[in-house]
Amino acid sequence: MMLVRIVRIGVVVGILALVVTLALAFRRDPHDIRTGTVNKRAPAFTLQRLDGSGQVSLADLEGKVVVVNFFASWCLPCVQENPALVRVYERYRSSDVVMVGVDYQESRANGIGYVQRMGMAWTTVADDDGRVALSYGVFGPPETFFIGTDGIIAGRHIGPIDEETLVTAIEKLRGQASSR
């Protein structure tokens, strides 16, 4: 009888341990993915502006905090996150923070239409062959990468991003830059 009781207690303890382990594991933010390119030098790119007015090269933005946002007009979460991006752009437009929108898997005409419709005044470029998205390890839009003044990707956000997350990540990078 004693042994049966010990076995039952053991089973209950085991289940509790499993529940605690799972609870701790699932507490992590699934949007905060620290894989692949994070903490590594941001892959270089030179892409055509969506409106065709020349090229944008990441190398030219060195020394600035760069927010790279992959978007597409067919992506509903991109529409959802856009107001936050607009507010953050207005907040930092006269600072050392640069926002670059990378249009993902769509035609130029659709991309330009979307940019105009959504009031995206920041730099937008076309990743026609998807090579830049592949080099950043993008799963699908929207995805946002935060690149520090040292050219290292400090963070990545998968899915629609909000204003608070954007500002927190940007301010952290600006703080690191000013303390250097």
Added chain:
Amino acid sequence: MNSRILIAIALLALAGALAFAARPHEATADERTDEITTELRCPVCQGLSVKDSTSETARQMRDLVAQRVREGKTDAQIQAEFRAAYGDWIFLSPPVAMAPFYLKGVAPAWVNINDIFRGVLPYMMIVIVSMIMLYTFPQIGLWLPNLIYK
């Protein structure tokens, strides 16, 4: 007699054809692209390889692999390029047991597959020791059930 000779000739011809088809030869660029993309996971699909997927992302990945093959890059160099962007997750085919790979699928992405295998080793040792004990002392297999259900 004639029919036996004919059968022997047919068998020899078949064996020769098989040997010719299976002869070692250097893989063409297309064959290499197929081999590499078979092992790559399509990032926007459910368990499909880049070779088998019809998605736009998979097409772009196939184009990139084909270009790298044309540029003379080795398989390892091409795989390293995808690993740098997506981590080990991007490789589809598990070389050994499946469970560590299921775990890799739900673990935080910065957990390396090698970390999981290192973590699994002590449990494998426990299983091996248990197997040896059961083989040596088979009666211990029924010791606990006998105590509970006597």
